[in-house]
Amino acid sequence: MKSLAVAAGVAGEVCGVGLVVAAAWLITRAAEQPPISALGLAIVAVRGFAIFRGVFRYAERLTGHDVALREVADRRVAVYESLVHQGVSDADALKRMVSDVDSVQDRLLRVRFPVTIALISSAVALTVCLLVQPEAGAVLAAGLALVATVIPAATALASRRTAERKADAHAELTARSLDLVDGAQELAAAGATGAALARADEQAKAVHRVERRAAHIDSAAKATVVLLQGLIAAAVLSFADNQVNAAVLTFTTLAAFELVMPLVDAAQRWYPKANIHKGQTRCLHTELAPGTTAVIGASGAGKTTLLATLAEKHPDARSLTHDAHLFRTSVRANLILAKPDATEAQLREALRQAALLDVVDELPDGLETVVGEGGHGLSGGQRQRMLLARALLADPPVLLLDEPTEGLDQELADAVLDAVLAARADRTTVVVTHETRLERFDRVVELDGGRIIYEGEPRCRNAPASC
Secondary structure (H helix, E strand, O other): OHHHHHHHHHHHHHHHHHHHHHHHHHHHHHOOOOOHHHOHHHHHHHHHHHHHHHHHHHHHHHHHHHHHHHHHHHHHHHHHHHOOOOOOOOHHHHHHHHHHHHHHHHHHHHHHHHHHHHHHHHHHHHHHHHHHOHHHHHHHHHHHHHHHHHHHHHHHHHHHHHHHHHHHHHHHHHHHHHHHHHOHHHHHHOOOHHHHHHHHHHHHHHHHHHHHHHHHHHHHHHHHHHHHHHHHHHHHHOOOOOHHHHHHHHHHHHHHHHHHOHHHHHHOOOOOOOOOOOOOOOEOOOOOOOEEEEEEOOOOOOHHHHHHHHHHHOOOEEEEOOOOOOOOEEHHHHHOOOOOOOOHHHHHHHHHHOOOHHHHHOOOOHHHOEEOHHHOOOOHHHHHHHHHHHHHHHOOOEEEEEOOOOOOOHHHHHHHHHHHHHHOOOOEEEEEOOOOOHHHOOEEEEEEOOEEEEEEOHHHHHOHHHO
16 A cells, blocks of 8 residues: 555656646747647647646545554554553653654655655656756756755754754643643642743743744755755756757756655654653663562652553553542442452452551442542542552452552551552562562662662662671
8 A cells, every 4th residue: 555655646746747848848849830730749748647647646645644544543552552551641751652653644644655756756857857958967966966865964953953852842831731730729729820821831932932943944945945946947958959948958857856845844754753751761671570579769760660661561460550540430330440240358358458448338338439530539548548459459460559558657558568468478569669668578679760770689688798
């Protein structure tokens, strides 16, 4: 299908060149008032090229968009499947992910297809010029080589730098917008809404400045191509020995430059996309071991990234992250999402392990009590423990927990963590934690700056000589 799209595109552009050449020859030859029979073939050629140019261009659009849309659909499925266990939710990551997936369509329709079509069809136009006047063809070849290489290369370099700043600016604007929406009540309570709006407005202006610079690069590149088009056309015209050849050479040159113009647009999109985990140079690799593993490190060390890596590597793993969701339904319905065939005893055991059974028993309707969306009506600690109970109920072979006791007082946090580790004694459990009592874990992985600096038994971490 890709080859068909390119073939249709080339045929359409060749018909366009043929139309220009045939029309130029017909007009100038007709001015000499020859017999009508001498113009018959040219008249038919003009009509034929005009008709088939439209047909082939329509076929190219149809097949090209079909290929692009299929590719984007497949890529979206692949991306979403890879993120099922990762829980990527920050504004920067989501903005870049959506942009990167959508760019696949642009890469096909505005880079790969146009570049291939432009190079092939411009070669056809150059061949026509060489056949009519070889010296003029040599000049045109030099001009096309300049426009097809130097200008796109310079444009690509300038556009890449601008695109990186544009991606950063858009991601920052998205983050500030989400802060305004999600934190509206807190900002209003603190009287900081005006300041937050001002920061968002300033960021919007920064985005506009970057986009304006990108527009200037595009305009400068295309203006340079148009200037070269005029100069080369004038140079080619000087080689013509009669008015028919002059018309054919001039219009063929103008058409050839129009054919390579898409290379400038393609160059602005031909740059590596930023990684959605911007700013992180991760060298994280660890093997899951049976038993319990504590992942420790300062904020930003890469603990959550390590969990995401493990989740991607082990499809049977289940993750409990900060953005796990509770639905507006009963406690029972929220829990059995993890295990639809769970018995009453299993539900209560999971709640007991999460130190939430007494709380649920005191609710008006027990397990049938409806909680609000996102856990509305529950305290932060109760919401966290209900999510933990749901993860424990699933009883997966690999459980990845990101600070499961965050927001709980120390005594309750210790009780919950001890219960979880005891219940998971024969399974693989990885816990991101700021816990200092690491001896309760079988293994410790310590991170710093995105790298693993220690991996082993807790007792050996501070006293390696004893091991």
